[in-house]
Amino acid sequence: MENINSYNDFISKTTGLPKHYLLLYRKGSEQSVCAMGQIGLAEGATKGVSVFSADVTDVRDIHTVYGVDSVPSLLVFENGRLAGIIKGCHESSYYSALMENKFYVASGPEEGSPAKRVTVYSTPTCSWCNTLKSWLKKNNINFSDIDISRDEKAAEALVRRSGQQGVPQTDVNGEIVVGFNQARLKELLNL
Numbered sequence: 001m002e003n004i005n006s007y008n009d010f011i012s013k014t015t016g017l018p019k020h021y022l023l024l025y026r027k028g029s030e031q032s033v034c035a036m037g038q039i040g041l042a043e044g045a046t047k048g049v050s051v052f053s054a055d056v057t058d059v060r061d062i063h064t065v066y067g068v069d070s071v072p073s074l075l076v077f078e079n080g081r082l083a084g085i086i087k088g089c090h091e092s093s094y095y096s097a098l099m100e101n102k103f104y105v106a107s108g109p110e111e112g113s114p115a116k117r118v119t120v121y122s123t124p125t126c127s128w129c130n131t132l133k134s135w136l137k138k139n140n141i142n143f144s145d146i147d148i149s150r151d152e153k154a155a156e157a158l159v160r161r162s163g164q165q166g167v168p169q170t171d172v173n174g175e176i177v178v179g180f181n182q183a184r185l186k187e188l189l190n191l
Helices: 007-014 030-045 062-066 092-099 127-138 152-162 182-188
Strands: 019-025 051-055 073-078 081-087 118-122 144-147 169-172 175-178
Touching (some): 007 062, 030 051, 081 144, 175 182
16 A cells, blocks of 8 residues: 555556555544555455555645545545545455455446435445345446444434434435435436
8 A cells, every 4th residue: 555645646646547546544543544454455465456545634635635524435546537435444355345346336327417426324234224225236326335333423424414323324415315215215316
């Protein structure tokens, strides 16, 4: 994992790379230490992967460019464009699957229509969460998944926004849908 000193440093080191990753972390944070360790294990087990890192206490210009408001966050770049943000700490097998392109990737929006920003807040033991994510995949909806059992700050922020503690909760362009409300999701996603 190569350390980055600024946004310009990051751009100069990644120009021309087809796929690369940037971990934004805070030195000394338990979640950041966890993410660095797990991503380091995944990087070591995956050949030809370019992973960069930046401590947001020292590097103050990257997270604002990409709208990152919590760390650790792993930014995924494809062909010079931000393709996704993974927040929190996950198992090394999760990061390995990501780096080896073993995840489901939905098709993009139709030409001319703006992409919907969809984030699912879930836990691994929630059966409705898995049902919701399967439904989104079946409908070719790109989404980020945040495991709130591993990310306490995300869980607290979610409760502040929705007033609800249960999962799943889905953020569609800033509007929260509590539970697997298929009718409301279809409306928001134009399905």
